């Protein structure tokens with residue numbers, strides 16, 4: 001970075017470089033460099049960044065969705081497991097069909 005002032009643009013030999021692309025490490029002039037995601041990259045790398053990560057990102061999103069799905073199923077299973085567990089622990093009173101006529105909630 002300290003020798004940036006003496007560097008020339010990778011695309012324009014006659015122009016002074018103003019920034020170095022963190023992706024390819026080449027120096028570029030103001031015209032050849034663009035801002036992307038709060039980073040300064042060259043046009044060639046911007047093209048790569050906007051094309052490649054899409055496939056990578058969608059694959060990652062697919063994995064994330066799969067994990068969320070599995071987690072959701074696990075949570076539902078656990079939820080019904082808890083309900084079933086609690087129901088089996090209820091007194092026989094609740095199995096006689098009189099559950100809704102008795103204020104069993106207040107009987108604790």
Ligand SMILES: [Zn+2]
Pocket residue numbers: 021022023024025026041042043044045046
């Ligand atoms: Zn670059």
Ligand SMILES: [Zn+2]
Pocket residue numbers: 009010011012015028029030031032
């Ligand atoms: Zn240039």
